[in-house]
Amino acid sequence: MTYLFDSNTFMEAARLYYHPEVAPGFWAWLIGDPMRDRIASVPAVQEEIANGEGELVDWARNTVPDCFWRPVTPDTLRAAAELSTWATDPARAYKQAAIDEFLDSCDYWLIAEAHAAGLTVVTREVSAPESRSRIKIPDVCRAFGIDCAQPFPVYQRLGLRLQQ
Structure with a gap:
Protein backbone atom coordinates (compact mmCIF):
# COMPACT_ATOMS: atom_id res chain seq x y z
CA MET A 1 0.00 0.00 0.00
CA ARG A 70 4.13 11.51 -8.18
CA PRO A 71 3.56 13.29 -11.50
CA VAL A 72 0.17 14.32 -12.82
CA THR A 73 -1.06 11.71 -15.29
CA PRO A 74 -4.09 11.52 -17.59
CA ASP A 75 -5.77 9.39 -14.87
CA THR A 76 -5.06 12.13 -12.31
CA LEU A 77 -6.64 14.70 -14.64
CA ARG A 78 -9.76 12.54 -15.08
CA ALA A 79 -10.03 12.13 -11.30
CA ALA A 80 -9.55 15.89 -10.84
CA ALA A 81 -12.47 16.52 -13.20
CA GLU A 82 -14.64 14.20 -11.09
CA LEU A 83 -13.62 16.07 -7.94
CA SER A 84 -14.44 19.38 -9.56
CA THR A 85 -17.89 18.19 -10.58
CA TRP A 86 -18.50 16.88 -7.06
CA ALA A 87 -17.33 20.07 -5.33
CA THR A 88 -19.38 22.37 -7.55
CA ASP A 89 -22.61 20.35 -7.31
CA PRO A 90 -25.20 22.79 -5.95
CA ALA A 91 -26.67 20.00 -3.81
CA ARG A 92 -23.54 20.13 -1.61
CA ALA A 93 -24.15 23.81 -0.91
CA TYR A 94 -20.50 24.74 -0.51
CA LYS A 95 -19.87 28.47 -0.51
CA GLN A 96 -18.17 29.69 -3.65
CA ALA A 97 -15.09 30.73 -1.66
CA ALA A 98 -14.76 27.16 -0.33
CA ILE A 99 -15.02 25.74 -3.84
CA ASP A 100 -12.48 28.19 -5.22
CA GLU A 101 -10.05 27.49 -2.38
CA PHE A 102 -10.38 23.71 -2.83
CA LEU A 103 -9.96 23.76 -6.61
CA ASP A 104 -6.85 25.93 -6.24
CA SER A 105 -5.29 23.83 -3.47
CA CYS A 106 -2.77 21.04 -3.26
CA ASP A 107 -5.54 19.06 -1.48
CA TYR A 108 -7.39 18.88 -4.79
CA TRP A 109 -4.38 17.35 -6.58
CA LEU A 110 -3.52 15.08 -3.66
CA ILE A 111 -7.02 13.60 -3.58
CA ALA A 112 -7.15 13.35 -7.39
CA GLU A 113 -3.93 11.33 -7.41
CA ALA A 114 -5.17 9.10 -4.58
CA HIS A 115 -8.43 8.53 -6.43
CA ALA A 116 -6.70 7.82 -9.75
CA ALA A 117 -4.11 5.43 -8.33
CA GLY A 118 -5.99 3.82 -5.43
CA LEU A 119 -3.75 5.31 -2.73
CA THR A 120 -4.38 6.25 0.90
CA VAL A 121 -4.30 9.94 1.82
CA VAL A 122 -2.46 10.85 5.03
CA THR A 123 -3.50 14.15 6.57
CA ARG A 124 -3.91 15.94 9.89
CA GLU A 125 -7.23 17.38 8.71
CA VAL A 126 -10.36 16.33 10.57
CA SER A 127 -13.70 15.66 8.95
CA ALA A 128 -16.29 18.44 9.07
CA PRO A 129 -19.14 17.19 6.86
CA GLU A 130 -21.50 19.99 7.89
CA SER A 131 -19.04 22.72 6.89
CA ARG A 132 -20.01 24.77 3.86
CA SER A 133 -17.14 27.25 4.20
CA ARG A 134 -14.32 24.73 3.81
CA ILE A 135 -14.00 21.46 1.89
CA LYS A 136 -12.07 19.01 4.06
CA ILE A 137 -9.88 16.21 2.76
CA PRO A 138 -11.47 13.42 4.85
CA ASP A 139 -14.94 14.38 3.62
CA VAL A 140 -13.93 14.30 -0.04
CA CYS A 141 -12.13 11.01 0.49
CA ARG A 142 -15.21 9.50 2.15
CA ALA A 143 -17.40 10.64 -0.76
CA PHE A 144 -15.12 8.90 -3.27
CA GLY A 145 -14.30 5.78 -1.23
CA ILE A 146 -10.66 6.82 -0.82
CA ASP A 147 -8.88 5.63 2.30
CA CYS A 148 -7.80 8.51 4.54
CA ALA A 149 -5.66 8.24 7.69
Missing part, protein backbone atom coordinates in the same frame (compact mmCIF):
# COMPACT_ATOMS: atom_id res chain seq x y z
CA THR A 2 1.20 3.49 -0.85
CA TYR A 3 0.44 6.44 1.41
CA LEU A 4 0.11 9.88 -0.13
CA PHE A 5 1.10 12.58 2.36
CA ASP A 6 -0.61 15.97 2.64
CA SER A 7 1.53 19.07 3.16
CA ASN A 8 0.23 19.53 6.71
CA THR A 9 1.72 16.15 7.61
CA PHE A 10 5.18 17.46 6.77
CA MET A 11 4.68 21.00 8.05
CA GLU A 12 3.28 20.06 11.45
CA ALA A 13 5.95 17.41 11.94
CA ALA A 14 8.70 19.92 11.19
CA ARG A 15 7.18 22.62 13.36
CA LEU A 16 5.81 20.63 16.31
CA TYR A 17 7.40 17.25 16.98
CA TYR A 18 10.01 16.13 14.42
CA HIS A 19 11.98 19.31 13.78
CA PRO A 20 14.67 18.39 11.23
CA GLU A 21 17.50 19.38 13.60
CA VAL A 22 16.06 17.33 16.47
CA ALA A 23 14.81 14.29 14.56
CA PRO A 24 16.77 13.97 11.31
CA GLY A 25 16.09 10.22 11.36
CA PHE A 26 12.41 10.84 10.74
CA TRP A 27 13.10 12.81 7.56
CA ALA A 28 15.61 10.24 6.34
CA TRP A 29 13.08 7.46 7.05
CA LEU A 30 10.37 9.15 4.96
CA ILE A 31 12.46 9.05 1.80
CA GLY A 32 14.70 6.04 2.51
CA ASP A 33 14.75 2.94 0.34
CA PRO A 34 12.49 0.87 2.64
CA MET A 35 9.72 3.46 2.24
CA ARG A 36 10.17 3.99 -1.49
CA ASP A 37 6.85 3.11 -3.13
CA ARG A 38 5.18 3.22 0.31
CA ILE A 39 5.27 6.97 1.02
CA ALA A 40 4.86 9.65 -1.62
CA SER A 41 3.21 12.97 -2.35
CA VAL A 42 2.35 15.19 -5.29
CA PRO A 43 4.10 18.16 -6.93
CA ALA A 44 1.44 20.56 -5.58
CA VAL A 45 2.45 19.58 -2.03
CA GLN A 46 6.11 20.11 -2.92
CA GLU A 47 5.22 23.56 -4.25
CA GLU A 48 3.27 24.45 -1.10
CA ILE A 49 6.21 23.39 1.08
CA ALA A 50 8.63 25.31 -1.15
CA ASN A 51 6.64 28.49 -0.52
CA GLY A 52 7.51 28.25 3.18
CA GLU A 53 10.83 28.74 4.87
CA GLY A 54 13.39 26.86 6.89
CA GLU A 55 14.75 23.35 6.97
CA LEU A 56 11.60 21.77 5.54
CA VAL A 57 11.95 23.83 2.37
CA ASP A 58 15.57 22.75 2.00
CA TRP A 59 14.60 19.12 2.62
CA ALA A 60 11.82 19.19 -0.01
CA ARG A 61 13.98 20.97 -2.61
CA ASN A 62 17.37 19.37 -2.07
CA THR A 63 16.98 16.00 -0.36
CA VAL A 64 13.75 14.40 -1.54
CA PRO A 65 14.22 12.37 -4.73
CA ASP A 66 12.11 13.39 -7.71
CA CYS A 67 10.37 9.99 -7.72
CA PHE A 68 8.79 10.85 -4.32
CA TRP A 69 6.61 13.47 -6.03
CA GLN A 150 -3.99 10.33 10.36
CA PRO A 151 -0.15 10.29 10.34
CA PHE A 152 0.70 8.53 13.61
CA PRO A 153 -1.23 5.31 12.93
CA VAL A 154 0.42 5.24 9.48
CA TYR A 155 3.88 5.70 11.04
CA GLN A 156 3.13 2.73 13.30
CA ARG A 157 1.87 0.57 10.42
CA LEU A 158 5.02 1.37 8.47
CA GLY A 159 7.27 0.53 11.41
CA LEU A 160 8.75 3.94 12.21
CA ARG A 161 11.32 3.60 15.02
CA LEU A 162 13.43 6.59 15.94
CA GLN A 163 16.52 5.76 17.95
CA GLN A 164 19.51 7.70 19.22
